[in-house]
Amino acid sequence: MVEGIIIKISGPVVVAKDMAGVKMYEVVRVGNEGLIGEVIELFKDRATIQVYEETSGMQPGEKVVSQGQSLSVELGPGIMGNIYDGIMRPLKQIQKKSGAFMARGIDADAIDHKKKWKFVPSAKKGDQVIGGQIIGEVAETSAVVQKIMIPPRVSGEIKKIVKTGEYTVTESIATVATQDGDVEVQLSQKWPVRNPRPVKSKEEPTIPLISGLRILDTFNPVAKGGTAATPGAFGTGKTVTQQSLAKWCNADIIVYIGCGERGNEMTDVLKTFPELVDPRSGKPLLERTVIIANTSNMPVAAREASVYTGITIAEYFRDMGYDVALMADSTSRWAEAMREISSRLEEMPGEEGYPAYLSTRLSQFYERAGRVTPLAGGNGSVTIIGAISPPGGDFSEPVTQNTLRVNKTFWALDKSLASKRHFPAINWLTSYSLYLDTVTDWFNEHSGSDWRDLRDKAMGLLQKEDQLQEIVQLVGPDALPDNERVILEVTKMLREDFLQQNAFLEEDAYCPIEKQYLMLKFILEFYDRAQEALKKGVKTEAIAGLAIKERIARMKEAKNETFGDHYKELQAEMSSQFSKVGGDAQ
């Protein structure tokens, strides 16, 4: 333990002398109040420290004490459904101690040390175990069973393991005889947040993460274990998209990081998630969710750490064999926190004042996503979905550009769509997913064998529309040939009746892939019928006037469970309507 003396304070950055021996990124207690800080620069015996709390009133001359380890979080039963600040202090406990306003210097354990959990062992005395091996489980919430693992880097023979019973997270439940002596294993373990948790191997992500949003699943799917970015100007619906994913995506565990965003948004999550029920498990959504909330007015250094805290929790559950989805809203605020600290360190700035290592940090973060084989076997994944808030909605800025280089799915939120109230305001032409080919097999198998063909055909039409619109703007729609006017009719359907989705409408907030497939199929069937009818001499006006269009517009409101029948009924009706105008297939 090193003890030094503060010689300089400038906002969240403190410099202390007599710190020789302290390590980079080691945690220190700063000043008389013992605020938590982290060493970020060393020069001879001087250490530069970023402090996770407000430093007003602190004086040079106060002491700094090193803690002998880098910034770590405690992982174990009690995490689920909780809300933490950027360095994993439980906000509910802090509220109990300091009231509605967050005073500084308050300490609280991330997980309750007194609560007893029912542990059911699955390993027995004499078993050879390695790091990551599961030795038992705790049913943490009704939705999540927490697997108790041997900490990474520990391996040997189980000398002792407790029977099924109630234990706290700090009690020893097993003793492992290792080469370096006995190691006690508890229900909880600590992990330094800036180090990725080790895995046996990384695999190619081939299974899509289903979000229930048609523009994502059908057009630009992200794979489980993949990465996605949602950049957008304010008011384009970044947070609504992120929250929608957190609510409905088919991951087992959700880690939601509110990084430098609005306080009321976190309150909203806390208010709505317990009331919402996971359509798959039937359990409240909060029971599979962990929230990290470092709002925009909370200390900036903790904002920088919040992203690492979140990903570490995600990796911990991944190692148990779960599919975890992590939402980081917003990575721009995280980058800005880096910039703020970098500027206080008087580092040479890179583009737009961001530190030169912005790109490295972003890639390191996104690389922690992945579909993996955990140390002791099995299968788990962490999917990262990062929101970006580009200044002025301009995607050429450093955070967006550096993210795109390491990110395989791009969901571009578009201000002009948002101002037309087209939600989700994700631009179908500029967005992309590089997972499309790898998840095609899965979709073809699980929705319909022509899934990819339909998707490509629809995309082709939308691209065609973009070209046609340019002509229309010059000479008006009447100048287009009939078959192209039909394309415009159909793409209008695709945009309004398929891509637009109403997050506030019960049946539409989550659209199962079976329904997505049939909706798309039906619109394209309409297109084919219309083109056929044209060939038979039916007028475009007659096609545009078909009553089935009204039914198509209301497809999204139809019941999800019975949509298959609904689809058949629609097909019959379409046939009869086309026959009436003389466009039947015979």
Added chain:
Amino acid sequence: MSKGVEYTSIREIAGPLLIVEDVDGIAFGELVEIKLDNGDKRTGQVLEARDDLAVIQVFEGTRDLATKGISVRFTGETMKVGLSKDIIGRIFNGVGKPIDGGPAIIPEKRVDVNGLPINPTAREFPDEFIQTGISTIDVMNTLVRGQKLPIFSEAGLPHNELAAQIARQAKVKGDGGNFAVVFAAMGITFEESQFFMKDFERTGAIENMVAFINLADDPAIERIITPRIALSAAEYLAFEHDMHILVILTDMTNYCEALREIAAARNEIPGRRGYPGYMYTDLAMNYERAGKIKGKKGSVTQIPILTMPQGDISHPIPDLTGYITEGQIVLSKELHTKGIYPPINPLPSLSRLMNEGIGKGKTRDDHAGVSNQLYTVYAEGSELRDLVAVVGEEALSVRDKQFLDGAEAFERTFITQSKDDNRDIAASLTIGWDIFKLIPKTELKKLKQEHIDKHLGKTE
């Protein structure tokens, strides 16, 4: 602490900054008192504390300061403001000193002006409708208690008139008193400040108001403190005295300019357009001080006003503000030129918390539908106007002409209202339904059939 120790060892004066050397035991953020050779006093705050040196920002500016002949006393306290319920009805300068000729405030509580962040778990989600009496806000961009909803304006637009009208008319249904306005002016002109003061006096609003005024010729650096003091006062009245506080902050653009000025004086690395990289955090520290707290009766609602330089909404000031606040009310030069007051353009305007505050039991069950439908009518009508400019009105279909008329009527009857017209929500919704009479019923897709039947009568 270094309380009472005086230093004369000034090393450097630059812009608003004063650097003192050979100091000992200075606290970060500590307040200092600077005595000039002629006996005048100024205040400042420690921006950087080292073991032998302190960087101080001087609130009243550094004019007439010299490296010799002045003394600096460290008070051992961070920036605090003394508050009691007696502040209501009073006028203070930008750093909290009375300027209305009244007595000094005997503080019941002294609080740090920077405040503390509200714990997200302690927040209560805002959902009480505030009626401002202005149709475009009440129907289409509803304000709720505890929200922060800025007005994005431009030089030459009547944002002051609008803010004064909101302050005068704002009320919550079935809720009588315990309402007060905290008014914080940053760098506004004497005339602008007179406009507000006269308006508040004329309408008697002054009785329920606290004003903090930093004028355009007051030191820029004081502007950094003004909103913090005002918000401390607001939090105190809301959460200690159960009052509902509406905070008007004008003009945030001046505040940000002051922030840039200080950053430049400190030789900091500038971010976009020379504004400091931490401007987002700094603005958030102010804007996030709005809200409601579980178990407390009071609330703080904020209406910051900012003038967008050249009307550019992507300029860093409106841009960062928009990322923090819960929506925005955008004023339009075009509407203003047409003679429309208040020139609120509903198309780029937004209230993020609206959904929670409207509907059955809160306003009326047709509220959301009317709002969406009005938006569609106006959006389509506006687009058609552009088309008419190219092809002429004759080329339009009957349906298109109806939408054009709808948009026209919307501007004339719905947006337009006089400065003393206080419309209740029912009256505003009725005007909306009058506009829908111009549109064929089949085109009213955003409205529920039952509402159409009720307000426009059943067809067949």
